[in-house]
Amino acid sequence: MDAMNPEKRSKRGPLFYIGAGGLLAMMVVETAAVLGRHVGIPVTGALEIAQACIVFAACAAMLVATLQGAHAAVHMLTDRMPRPLQRHVFRAGSVLAGLFFAALAAGSAWLAFEYWDSYEQTEVLHIPFRPLRAVVTLAAALASLAFFHRAMRAEQKP
């Protein structure tokens, strides 16, 4: 399995299904909420369900973009560099990206730990924040690992 190469990797792995599921669930819930509001049958807590769905969709989306090397970058200068130098620059960029996500993962884990006993939850449906914080922390950690993995290979643009 080659997780870093978009050509070789299956496009419909678990991340795809998690992200697509979150996205479609949000779409359905919000559409039902709008229709419900206009016909007099409000969907209670629709916003909170959508908020939970978007966490899964957003985290999976960030990982999909990272694994497929789809992050927006300016390549005007690097495209004109000699190949070996280009490789070093991409490797440095990937290390920086890995460190950035590692910092976010560490910070998120810290916050999750701090708030663990405060039982954060949404107001209407009481959806707990703990699993959401765990998902966000995990996503940042996985993105960090993906960038470090790329830095070790340094074959693709970050």
Add this chain to the structure above:
Amino acid sequence: MSGLLGVLALLALLALGVPIGIAMGAVGLVGLTILIGPEAALVKGSVVFFESVTRFELGVLPLFLLMAHFCFAAGASRDFFSAAAGLVGHRRGGLALATIAGCAGFGAVSGSSLATAATMGEIGLPEMRRRGYSTAFASGAVAAGGTLGSLTPPSGALIVFGIIAEQSIGKLFTAAIIPVVTQTLLYMATIVILCRIRPSIAPPSPRIPWAERGKAVLRVLDLAALVAVVLAGIALGWFTPTEAASIGATLSLVLCAIRKRLTWQSFCEALGRTLRTSGMLYVVIIGALIFASFMSFTGLAEQIAALVHRLDSGPTATIIVIALLLLLLGSVLDGLALMLLTAPILLPITTALGISPIWFGIFFVRTMEIGFVHPPVGINLYVMHSIAPDIPIGRVFKGVLPFLAADFLHLAMLIAVPAMALALPAWLA
């Protein structure tokens, strides 16, 4: 001083090809570490991260992208072009006019300049070349028309601006309507004038029977209705932008099924593309928000605002200077990087001068659009060159020049008459 160093560090990282979101986030985190300490910086960055991925309003981005991909799967791009070509294609320059109209129509469902230029280029450019249009004129028309995708609501650029600037996305969409219409009309006027001056650049095509024209127009009625429902819903307050995006995505999925274009393959492809683009945008937004926090701690924007105040140059002169700065930076940075780098610095300055943030958002995206077609970056021009590699890039540049003149005229109109952007939101409020 730290703010200026931060901006320079960011520019250096961007030049070295570091992804935009990561460059902004890393500079922001390091800057915050220096200013407020590592512990507070880590907490600040993580709070921004968590709040961004749990933010309901940000759901508008992936859902509008999903709507765009379902519309694309439903054949929206070709249908918009065919309808416009059926109506005006037989006139001199008619296919170029159809391309501009197609760009405006497809821009409304794609929300992206690049996607509009690439898609309409694939459809319009070969057709114009087949009918003997000048390659410079044809490629210039598509490249310029593609920029309409950035401003035509629901626009991705306006959504990102709304999030960064904490402004109502609904108001931004409504404010964009008149500028988009006037920009489209100016491009069309440019085509008509060019065809009057040099008729050989765009020969007339054979007239299509009325029955076929009618069919072509009927084919886009459902797509036009979808866009109308989404925009009217937001403008008239039937639903929030996020709800509008959900309705738009659901209706476009239904529309795709009714048109018998919905297969498991196209469904998964639309979802996969949406996830990839939204993931990229999420990282960019998170990075930009961390960078904006750092900027607010440096006080750079306030210092520049104080300098502007001391110069006592007035809002119009300041806006002209900002426009020149954005055009200059836009010639070396891509649109998204330009917006995320400068909006947190420029917005407090313009707000201090009493300029409406909604107007500034429209002005910003409009200026950013010009960067898509002016050298040396002019990404839409390179898109045209990649679609038709036999057209030298110099000819594409030459072809876009008259449209660039129309762009500058339009920008001047927007500065001189702010009501172009502000009248509709005020009227609908």
